[in-house]
Amino acid sequence: MTDTNDTTTVAQPDDATLSDRVEAALRAVRDPAAGLSVFEAGFVEDVTVTEGEVRIEADLHALDADTGQGVVDAMLRAVDDVDGVEGVHVERASPSAEGRASVGAFDHVVAVASAKGGVGKSTVATHLACALAADNDVALFDADIHGPNVPSLVEASGPIHATDDGDPMPVRRRGMDVMSVGLMEDGAPLAWRGAMAHDALSDLFENTAWENDDVLVVDLPPGTGDVVLTTLQDVPVDGVVVVTTPFHSAISDTGRTVELFRDNDVPVLGAVVNMAEYVCDCCGEPNDLFEASTDALDAPVLAELPFTKELQGTPEPGDVPESVATLGDRVRTALDEAWTVGAPDDAVDIRDCPPEERKQRVRERFESLDGGGAFTLVSDRDPTPVGDFLSRLAETPRAAFDIEVRRATPDDWVLETTKP
CATH class of the missing domain: 3.30.300.130 (Fe-S cluster assembly (FSCA))
Known part of the structure; x- marks a missing residue:
């Protein structure tokens, strides 16, 4: 002094x-x-x-x-x-690796995927990350190595620095970590073959020194190629959000993508239907851009986002349009319930039953019901064939049953029907 x-x-x-x-x-x-x-x-x-x-x-x-x-x-x-x-x-000062996390240290990893390009997947991924950043320490990873758009969408720029141990450090964007191969390349087209892409992505997944460690949002490339499969192998993904437009071919392809993730034991948190409508600047009336049903998605719709200038702007961590904030809340809830089956207490659960006991349990429960009684079955395999068994038990044609089968988690199916 x-x-x-x-x-x-x-x-x-x-x-x-x-x-x-x-x-x-x-x-x-x-x-x-x-x-x-x-x-x-x-x-x-x-x-x-x-x-x-x-x-x-x-x-x-x-x-x-x-x-x-x-x-x-x-x-x-x-x-x-x-x-x-x-x-x-x-x-x-040289950055230190002390206190920095690897990809395995995140509480939750959310992947954002699409069956096709051009549906607004990266836009949804960046907005979702910014929505989650309102209440969490969030990191955003751009795994779309052939078309890394995340840096431009959130206005993040390099250079990438390294820790004392030589590990790449993400760029900070108002408290949110951002990593992308687009922060390290010089703007030239990236024409990497499968093995090169696999190695580059695996290296970034393994070695990036994150500062935040609550939620990692991963923007996957469109489709179901090597990079997507590499991500599922290298990263403990807790759930995926699929993005589509309400165009019939996009909906159909997205339904198959949903099955791919479930077959790889990744819970599908839900779908985002992007460009669902356009509100006329002159009259204020909403107009559908496409006419298609989302029933083929076989996944809950988390949000239907309009085609609007508001969603074409630069999202800020913790400050996003209301529709995206709602999406963030629904994704958090879906993460908490990702491995929850959601069946009633009186459901017949045959997941841990020996094969010879499964039919007996189904028979006992179904025959105990009065006509019009609700029957729910939880299984560790697709229970669709059980419908024929119930038809024989009831001595009623299979067509008389209104049976709904859904895949509640990657490992669990639920069959719901009513006894005739």
């Missing part, structure tokens, strides 16, 4: 009082996103003053390249204006 006594002040070394003035100047420099001083934001690691020369050690890895350079420029200007400063230099 500087002594206010004039005699004492004159006797102190010049560097001591100059250090106080330099620090005061730096405290006036703010983090543009958080509104904190560079000290409060943790950007300044150390300040040394020697014979009028000021050296500032700054850790700016949490900022994207443009914002970080802006903070550096602001610190240089602030300190250069201090009387007695002969020169000033900002040295960026």
Whole structure:
């Protein structure tokens, strides 16, 4: 602390009082996103003053390249204006791997997929990540290595820095981690063959040093190729959100994609129907862009998003359109219920039964019901053939039964019907 006594002040070394003035100047420099001083934001690691020369050690890895350079420029200007400063230099501190997580450390991993390109999958993925960031520490991984659009959609830019151990670090976007091969390439087309794509993606999945570790949102490439299968092998995906438009071929293809994920033991959290309608700017009337039923999806519809300029803008972590905020809430709920079967207490559960006991359990429960009674069966395999067995038990044609079979989780099926 500087002594206010004039005699004492004159006797102190010049560097001591100059250090106080330099620090005061730096405290006036703010983090543009958080509104904190560079000290409060943790950007300044150390300040040394020697014979009028000021050296500032700054850790700016949490900022994207443009914002970080802006903070550096602001610190240089602030300190250069201090009387007695002969020169000033900002040295960026080497980032540390301490406290950083691998992909396996996330509480939840949500993949966003589509059967076709051009349905708005990356737009949904980036908006969903920003919606989840309202209540969670979120990371966004762009696994679409042939068309990495995430950086431009969230306005994130490189360069990618590395930890002391050489692991790539994600770019920070207002508290959200973002990683994409698009942050490391020079804008040239990426024409990688299968093995190269597999190795590049596996390396990023394994070695990226994440700062956040609550929820990881993975933007998959369209279709069901090598990159999608690599992701399912390398990453513990807790659930997938499929994106489609309400166009008949897109709906049909998406239904097959749903089955692919379930066959790979990945819960399908639900579907997002994008570009569901367009609201006329002139009259305000909504208009359907396509005419198709979503019944073939075999998945709950989490959201029907309109074709609107609002969803074409840049999403901000924690600040998204209302329709996307609702989608985020439904995805959180779906994650909590992803492995829940949702059958009534009196359902017949044959998942752990020996084969010879399964029919007996079904028979006992079905024959105990009065006509019009509800019958529910939970099985670890597709129970559709049970309909024929029930028909024989009731001595009633199979067509008399209204039977619904649904795959509740990747491992569980539910059959529901009513005894004639």
